[in-house]
Amino acid sequence: MSIPQFLVHSPKDNVGVVVVEGLKAGTEMLGVVTENDTTLKLTAKHDIPIGHKVALKPLKAGDTIVKYGEDIGKMVGDAGEGDHVHVHNLKTKRW
Incomplete structure (x- = not known):
């Protein structure tokens, strides 16, 4: 298997984390x-820094974001599959 560019922790997640x-x-x-240990393939729509999230499917403003199988926040802007998900379009519960 090739080296992955992103990891998804749970099958419930709708974002992955870039690891390169x-x-x-x-x-x-x-x-x-x-x-x-299943694999996914996506095309990055933007440059995405290491440690930042990537949308696994289209996400709309108001959608709940799931990472680690847990609700981590809500989208405040739209993102398509392969889009960068970060503070510009996500309001996390942590902050």
């Missing part, structure tokens, strides 16, 4: 769901 430096828009990304 310098991920560029247009990159065909391989992702791994750590709970069950």
Whole structure:
């Protein structure tokens, strides 16, 4: 298997976490769901920094974001599959 560019912790998650430096828009990304070792493929729509989230499916403002199988916040803007998800379009419960 190739080295994944993003990880998803739970099959319930709707975002993954980028785990490589310098991920560029247009990159065909391989992702791994750590709970069950399944793989996903997405195309990055934007440059996404390491540690930031990527949308696994289209997300609308008001949608609940699930990471680690847990509700971590709500979208405040829309994001398509492969889009960067961060403070510009997500309000986390933590902050």
